[in-house]
Structure formats: structure tokens, C-alpha cells
Amino acid sequence: MLEHIPAWLGRAMSGLRAGSDKLTIMQLGNAFETLDLTSPAFAHGARLPERFTADGAGVSPPLTWGMPPAGTATLVLIVEDADAPAPQPLVHAIVWDIAADAGRLAEGAIVADGSGDDHGDVGRNSYLREGWLPPDPPSGHGRHDYAFQLFAVGPGAGDAGE
Template identity: 30%
Template sequence: MERRALLATLGSAVTTAVAGCITIGGSPPTPDGMTVRSPAFDDGGTIPTAYTCDGVGRSPPFTFANLPEPTEAVALTCRYPNSLAQNFDHWLLWNVPPERGEIPAGLPATETLSALGGARQGLNGIGEVGYLPVCPPPTLGAEEYRFRLYALRRPLDLPGGANQERFEEALEGAVLSSIRYVGFYDRPDGTTGTARGR
């Protein structure tokens, strides 16, 4: 509970980075007004089982609004910061058309998403394309997962199936603003999970 209280306090903090304006937490907008929400769970709330290895393992939905000008593409990542590997990536998604205003749930594990305007997905932490369901060890309690939405000044010149290193290189100089949205998941002791995940 203390960790959640700390995160709630940090949720209103605003920092500035070289890549653009970054807000810690998803509820407050960035200084330019950009917001991100999930219809599935609140910022700082519990990620529903359907989006984890204990459920069907679908990718979660998000909506976004008030993107800064001149946003030409949107990207989204999901990272597990407490992994032994550090910053284990569960999802790399980019080149979502900004006019869509949403990322629907249950995206297929394909490099290119024609139904999402040709958006592309990269490799997650186990080397597979698409969303890797969250799946912390059941002995750790509620673990934090960090989603981040990026407003990009240009689409990333990056093929689907790229890894995290190439994704981050492509982001350099392309980010107008970004905002973080945090979810937690606590697995019951003795669970093994049926969907792939970590």
C-alpha cells in the first residue's frame, strides 16, 4: 500500500526530458494537454486477468486525446521494470495513426496491423512479435507494469518485428511528448498461467 501511495504522489509530478515533455502517471495531462486512458483499468489500478497470463492474454485497450501539433504517429510500450533483466519489454507498438484516438484490445501478434492503419509491432522480451501478457512471479505480490504513450513528430522508419534497441534508436528526435500509465497485477500463489507471459 505504501508503494501505491508513493506512485499516487508521483502521479502529479512533471519532469522534462530531452525527448519531450514527460508526465509521471496517466491521469494528469502533460503540459501540452495530452491524455491517455484505458477502458480496462485505471492508472495505478489492477490490470484485469484477461490481459495477463492467467487469462486469455489479450493486449489491453487505450484511448488518447489532445495530442500536440504536429503529431503524425503514436507509439505505445509496456515495460516490467522489476525483471532480473531490467526493463523487460512486454509490448512495442508504433505508427498508430493519431486520428484513430484509440488502440483496441486484443491486437493480433503480427508485425503489421492493417486494421490499425498499418501500425507495426516489435519483439517483446522473449523475442516474439506483439503483446506478451503480464505474468509476475506469484510470490512477489502486486507488481508494476509501465505503459507509455508517445506522440511522434513523424512515423518511425522501422520495419515490424524490430527489437527494443532499434525501436529506441528510431525514437530519437521523433518524440514530441509522452505520458506514462501504470498498472499492477498480483498473481495468486500456486498459479502457473495458461497464456504466455512474464
């Protein structure tokens, strides 16, 4: 979609960004404990390797994390691009019902048919497709940072009527 615009237009839109204040994690305030989420494929703040973008294989990166807080029933992963030239961050992936003791998602695990195991259930990204939306920012728009956000959910959260 936006990746096909001319570079001159991307540069003209370089100041237009959703903003990190609109990331899901920022909307929740301090209502959660921090989980240590990392990837063996890239360092925090480093450029996302091409393999995980639309310019490469377009697979989701491997992710690992420590033990969630006591009482965690399940985990939810949301990946967003707050640098997208849009009113809200672009959602690259939503995965819920990840087993609390899973500790990791393997490379390529965020796919539409990945539900029903420790990898959880996969929701729709900003392009309204299930699975990983490989990053492909507009040419000339500048650096894009991707927020990989992991949330621990207690028992009963999300039950009908809540």
C-alpha cells in the same frame, strides 16, 4: 519463463527489480509533452484484470488517448514492467506507426498480424516474439506495475540515417 519458479524463490527475489528509472519514458527526460493515456478496462494504478494476463485470455487491453500535440506524424506505444527481476524492464509490447488521429487501440489489437492499419506495426517483446506478452510475474515476487507509455513522434523522425 520466470513465472514457473517456485514461490519461495520469487519471495527471495522480491527486492530484485529493474526499477522505474529504467523505463523508456525516464530515459528520454523532458523531451516530450504528456499524452493522456487511459484504459476503459482498468483505472490508473489498479491491478491489471486477469483477462489481459497469462492467467486469463492474454489479450492486450483496450487503450484510449486524447489528441496528440500539433505536428505529430505518428505514435509509438511501449509497455514495460519495471518490477521484473531483471537488469532492465521487461518489454510487453512495442507498437509504432500508430496513426496520429487513431485515438485508441481496441482490446486484442496488439498482435503480430496487426500491422498495416491504424493499429500500427508490432515489434518484438522481451521474449523476442511479436505481439502482446501477457503479464505473468514470478509467484511470490510481489506487486508488479505495468507502464503503458505513448509517445508522439514528429515528421521525419526515424527516417533512414537518423
